[in-house]
Amino acid sequence: xxxxxxxxxxxxxxxxxxxxxxxxxxxxxxxxxxxxxxxxxxxxxxxxxxxxxxxxxxxxxxxxxxxxxxxxxxxxxxxxxxxxxxxxxxxxxxxxxxxxxxxxxxxxxxxxxxxxxxxxxxxxxxxxxxxxxxxxxxxxxxxxxxxxxxxxxxxxxxxxxxxxxxxxxxxxxxxxxxxxxxxxxxxxxxxxxxxxxxxxxxxxxxxxxxxxxxxxxxxxxxxxxxxxxxxxxxxxxxxxxxxxxxxxxxxxxxxxxxxxxxxxxxxxxxxxxxxxxxxxxxxxxxxxxxxxxxxxxxxxxxxxxxxxxxxxxxxxxxxxxxxxxxxxxxxxxxxxxxxxxxxxxxxxxxxxxxxxxxxxxxxxxxxxxxxxxxxxxxxxxxxxxxxxxxxxxxxxxxxxxxxxxxxxxxx
Numbered sequence: 001x002x003x004x005x006x007x008x009x010x011x012x013x014x015x016x017x018x019x020x021x022x023x024x025x026x027x028x029x030x031x032x033x034x035x036x037x038x039x040x041x042x043x044x045x046x047x048x049x050x051x052x053x054x055x056x057x058x059x060x061x062x063x064x065x066x067x068x069x070x071x072x073x074x075x076x077x078x079x080x081x082x083x084x085x086x087x088x089x090x091x092x093x094x095x096x097x098x099x100x101x102x103x104x105x106x107x108x109x110x111x112x113x114x115x116x117x118x119x120x121x122x123x124x125x126x127x128x129x130x131x132x133x134x135x136x137x138x139x140x141x142x143x144x145x146x147x148x149x150x151x152x153x154x155x156x157x158x159x160x161x162x163x164x165x166x167x168x169x170x171x172x173x174x175x176x177x178x179x180x181x182x183x184x185x186x187x188x189x190x191x192x193x194x195x196x197x198x199x200x201x202x203x204x205x206x207x208x209x210x211x212x213x214x215x216x217x218x219x220x221x222x223x224x225x226x227x228x229x230x231x232x233x234x235x236x237x238x239x240x241x242x243x244x245x246x247x248x249x250x251x252x253x254x255x256x257x258x259x260x261x262x263x264x265x266x267x268x269x270x271x272x273x274x275x276x277x278x279x280x281x282x283x284x285x286x287x288x289x290x291x292x293x294x295x296x297x298x299x300x301x302x303x304x305x306x307x308x309x310x311x312x313x314x315x316x317x318x319x320x321x322x323x324x325x326x327x328x329x330x331x332x333x334x335x336x337x338x339x340x341x342x343x344x345x346x347x348x349x350x351x352x353x354x355x356x357x358x359x360x361x362x363x364x365x366x367x368x369x370x371x372x373x374x375x376x377x378x379x380x381x382x383x384x385x386x387x388x389x390x391x392x393x394x395x396x397x398x399x400x401x402x403x404x405x406x407x408x409x410x411x
Contacts, residue, residue, distance in 0.1 A: 012067065012085050059106065061109070061110050065115075067088075070115075071183070073182060078115050110144050112147065160219075172226075174227060201218045205217055223250065229257050229259060231260035239283060240286055317376060352371070364384070
């Protein structure tokens with residue numbers, strides 16, 4: 001094995017961690033060290049790269065403990081048969097990096113994942129030791145997100161949740177059949193069991209005992225998961241059905257979608273070329289409609305062809321174009337559920353509409369000030385001083401929203 005210094009390891013393992021999308025810090029308990037007794041801060045906000053209300057960048061050190069792995073998942077760049085540079089941090093090296101980066105004001109927390117070395121328990125034990133050392137030896141109060149290994153013992157997962165703000169367990173692929181085909185060492189039932197255990201431990205941590213004392217906190221920011229899309233041929237309808245069931249079954253904070261990137265030296269015959277990143281983007285938009293706009297999976301995928309979302313226009317606009325009989329909507333009279341179906345209206349805009357119209361009639365220019373995307377909304381609403389007339393029923397209305405064709409260059 002090539003001996004590497006910490007900087008070389010960091011270059012390899014930070015780069016390898018970019019494939020892990022399930023990184024979020026929202027929802028944690030608020031801790032800080034302003035009393036002079038600790039180190040770090042959750043800051044109340046932040047994703048791997050996010051901005052606080054005052055404009056500060058809130059970042060997490062996002063690394064793998066190692067990219068060595070005993071598994072041979074066909075879609076993973078770090079699988080055992082992959083010809084990629086390898087590196088491995090010691091426990092103390094990760095602790096020192098986290099403290100050093102925090103003191104330099106580079107980060108306010110840690111996102112730690114890992115390949116599987118020796119065994120799931122051995123790997124999980126070292127990740128837990130990193131988190132425990134930061135918390136107990138250094139009184140680190142910043143954010144910690146651990147990628148949990150589902151095959152690890154329940155005791156290790158329970159201890160991980162006592163030190164980490166968020167845990168995540170990857171479901172890997174949209175269907176059990178795909179997992180068994182492309183990641184044969186992984187068991188979908190084991191993954192679901194581990195996710196269920198995390199949910200149960202989180203719920204138990206909220207319950208008071210008969211004496212009124214609360215149990216020790218457990219992953220207060222919840223759990224998330226990552227699903228790779230485009231590696232197994234599943235369509236978007238299948239992906240969204242799976243995501244919807246994950247939200248309801250395990251009370252997930254977030255499902256992250258990661259567009260599959262083919263690995264040049266892969267010996268496995270994966271079915272699809274890398275989907276465009278726009279597909280990943282459309283899935284996130286559809287996911288948002290499920291979580292915050294009261295859409296169902298059937299409604300989102302109804303306009304889809306072969307179960308796949310339209311890559312040219314967003315899912316809400318696609319639904320509106322197929323259900324033109326619902327529109328135009330009167331913004332001064334429609335209920336909240338209907339306003340949320342209007343393309344270009346977000347939840348904040350709808351909230352402002354409902355609040356403002358109690359006092360006066362809302363006009364077109366008011367909607368612009370409220371943050372509505374009127375380019376998308378104008379064909380689907382009426383307001384004071386505005387009616388779309390026949391615009392809503394135009395045969396070529398979709399063409400107004402789709403990207404304009406571009407002349408390709410031969411040179």
